[in-house]
Amino acid sequence: MLVLVGPSASGKTESAKIMMNKYPISRVVTCTTRPKRVNEIDEFDYHFLSWEEFLLKKKQGYFIETAHYNQFHYGTPKNELADDKFIILEPKGLQSFLKLDIPIVAIYLKTKEEIRIERMKERKDKIKDIKERIKEDKKEFNLKHIQGLDLVIDTTNLSLSEVADLIYKNYIDILEKKKAKINQLSLFED
Numbered sequence: 001m002l003v004l005v006g007p008s009a010s011g012k013t014e015s016a017k018i019m020m021n022k023y024p025i026s027r028v029v030t031c032t033t034r035p036k037r038v039n040e041i042d043e044f045d046y047h048f049l050s051w052e053e054f055l056l057k058k059k060q061g062y063f064i065e066t067a068h069y070n071q072f073h074y075g076t077p078k079n080e081l082a083d084d085k086f087i088i089l090e091p092k093g094l095q096s097f098l099k100l101d102i103p104i105v106a107i108y109l110k111t112k113e114e115i116r117i118e119r120m121k122e123r124k125d126k127i128k129d130i131k132e133r134i135k136e137d138k139k140e141f142n143l144k145h146i147q148g149l150d151l152v153i154d155t156t157n158l159s160l161s162e163v164a165d166l167i168y169k170n171y172i173d174i175l176e177k178k179k180a181k182i183n184q185l186s187l188f189e190d
């Protein structure tokens with residue numbers, strides 16, 4: 001599975017949409033209690049849930065992992081997981097996924113803060129939300145503290161389409177290398 005990580009407005013969602021249209025990979029649709037953005041579609045971008053619905057599902061064991069980001073809940077439904085999918089997670093979610101018994105390729109998208117702020121403004125995010133995200137991301141998305149990343153892509157000077165191509169190409173290359181290593185190890189064990 002491919003896990004995409006990156007601070008707000010680094011381009012994860014939009015580059016991934018291009019990647020999905022071009023390559024044989026689909027998305028794990030996660031759940032959130034965050035309000036829908038203007039261009040988002042329920043059941044495609046997220047399963048948008050109320051707090052009550054989210055907490056009930058959490059209690060029922062519906063999620064493989066959950067996270068709290070910028071005052072909202074996020075969670076990965078167990079029934080969405082599949083090898084040929086990608087998922088967009090914050091760093092704690094990545095750590096949970098690394099503990100699962102499946103090959104994971106984790107790619108981090110990095111972009112200059114001033115560019116991210118401009119993108120959030122263009123996305124019509126509220127100024128208060130932008131400030132909170134920038135503050136939270138400084139702590140949560142500090143590259144020095146995120147373990148398990150396979151690759152960091154600086155998207156600052158790349159188009160969304162170039163980012164999509166780079167993500168998919170590197171995902172396939174890294175996955176093949178990881179699978180070959182697993183096969184080699186199992187040969188030694190036999």
Ligand SMILES: Nc1ncnc2c1ncn2[C@@H]1O[C@H](COP(=O)(O)OP(=O)(O)OP(=O)(O)O)[C@@H](O)[C@H]1O
Nearest residue numbers: 007008009010011012013014015119123158159160
């Ligand atoms: N490389 C890029 N070139 C041009 N525009 C970009 C690029 N990357 C992102 N954008 C634009 O910036 C905005 C934010 O991108 P996107 O929603 O994909 O970010 P994200 O990483 O998914 O953010 P979040 O975590 O906040 O959901 C979008 O309007 C997108 O079109």
Ligand SMILES: Nc1nc2c(ncn2[C@@H]2O[C@H](COP(=O)(O)O)[C@@H](O)[C@H]2O)c(=O)[nH]1
Nearest residue numbers: 030031034067069074075076088089090093
């Ligand atoms: N650990 C999890 N992180 C998730 C999940 N779904 C999304 N995310 C991450 O949350 C932040 C905020 O998302 P946004 O759409 O409000 O900008 C971002 O980093 C996502 O990658 C999840 O199910 N689990």
